[in-house]
Amino acid sequence: MADYVGAVDQGTTSTRFMIFDHGGNEVARHQLEHQQILPQAGWVEHNPTEIWERTRAVVETAMRTAGLQASDLAALGITNQRETAVVWDRRTGRPYYNAIVWQDTRTDRIASALEREGKGEVIRRKAGLPPATYFSGGKIQWILENVPGVREAAERGDAIFGNTDTWLLWNLTGGVDGGVHVTDPTNASRTMLMNLETLDWDDELLSFFGVPRQMLPEIRPSSNPDLYGVTRAGGPLGGEVPLAGDLGDQQAATVGQVCFEPGAAKNTYGTGNFLLLNTGTELVRSQHGLLTTVCYQFGSAKPVYALEGSIAVTGSAVQWLRDQLGIISGASQSEALARQVEDNGGVYFVPAFSGLFAPYWRSDARGAIVGLSRYNTNAHLARATLESICYQTKDVVGAMEQDSGVVLDVLRVDGGVTANELCMQMQADILGVPVSRPVVAETTALGAAYAAGLAVGFWKSTDDLKRNWHEDRRWEPTWSDEQRERGYAGWRKAVQRTLDWVDVD
Ligand SMILES: Nc1ncnc2c1ncn2[C@@H]1O[C@H](COP(=O)(O)OP(=O)(O)O)[C@@H](O)[C@H]1O
């Protein structure tokens, strides 16, 4: 039997390919960034063709570096940035428009009209989501309404939609030459078009966005013993490998962190932050601004659901310090700069660049730096940036505790920002809960590999996977309750200053 499983992680800023062994250890990886296209304020696009080319390149390079062939891989899993919408022509394989990225706010009027017309409650009940620019439905509607010829092509069945998982699965299985048009329930649950109970596209939801059903991929289990297909011999793997796992990236990280029991949670710190709490096979409806989402569906087992707190801007606020303000030359420097001062010096930074996501869902918010005095320096701003990551997390942890009654005794973390030791210490202090990072911090790719490997019997059960999880580092809280409360009161005041800033009506 083949000794390895591969996973493509198609993220917001880069695409990586990773290969794991049976112990869940990394054997090889390669990663390439793609262009962030920012045509105007609030718009964020990716070029789907570039993403496919990057995927080909990272797969080819990692396989070559590891000296492996297609026959060495028991299965391949896909995981992806969620919500980002691609519409392409199934006859030519050409996208009709750039991918509209999850952070893009161009559909704010579509989202506020849904609320005004009383459709918000139906979307919350059926899809588990509030109407917001974040999700795919409005993005597809925008393409149908604004790109000439797409509506007609969609009605004819030529223009098809997918998130980037679907786009890559279609290309990996042959594209115009018989590519499969599929997705999984975790990705579909982020479109505003899928009914959480039936796990099928919902005609009423489709009608809200004017999306023809024939545009949409078939929804298959996240870990799929029937396989989505096999990679093509002429593709980047140079042979046939079973495509057996597909999960949105945050759900994949939940699987990679082996959060298989109800009440288990993880927080991923990347471009944004995404806290997911496994709620088991029961749907839990949020009363406090969280999303209800599909966590995973393994084979023919019942789907497992999650409550999610999505934060749009965390690691990308650090990138903003680097790229827009130029006060650091690399993300890791944020730690050294912030360590130059003992505290935030009264400064709070609320990076509401895309409005505020959970638990506020305020597309009228914009970023603010408050509490400045002449005493403050770049170091205070760096510290306030790292604190903003932690305070936003505290907001969603609070909402999660209220919604679920689950009180976290430890927070499992992963993602790029968790390399920042100071930020992780701040997180433990601000939450008053220990923070724990696993040895394999690439939990997203690992989760997709797990889903694929489970499907083909490479791993026999989730117990096999649990044995692979090992703690690397733990941070214990050091702040007093009084310090914690004072700090959080300042944050809550700062958030209020960002609201009602732009007119979305
Ligand atoms: N040492 C660090 N301190 C703070 N932020 C960091 C550090 N290293 C990386 N980051 C941030 O982490 C993010 C990348 O993490 P990653 O998990 O690769 O994200 P994604 O999957 O969203 O592309 C970037 O936004 C970057 O600014």
Ligand SMILES: O=P(O)(O)OC[C@H](O)CO
């Ligand atoms: O690609 P990431 O890691 O920034 O994750 C993006 C999320 O899936 C958006 O919902």
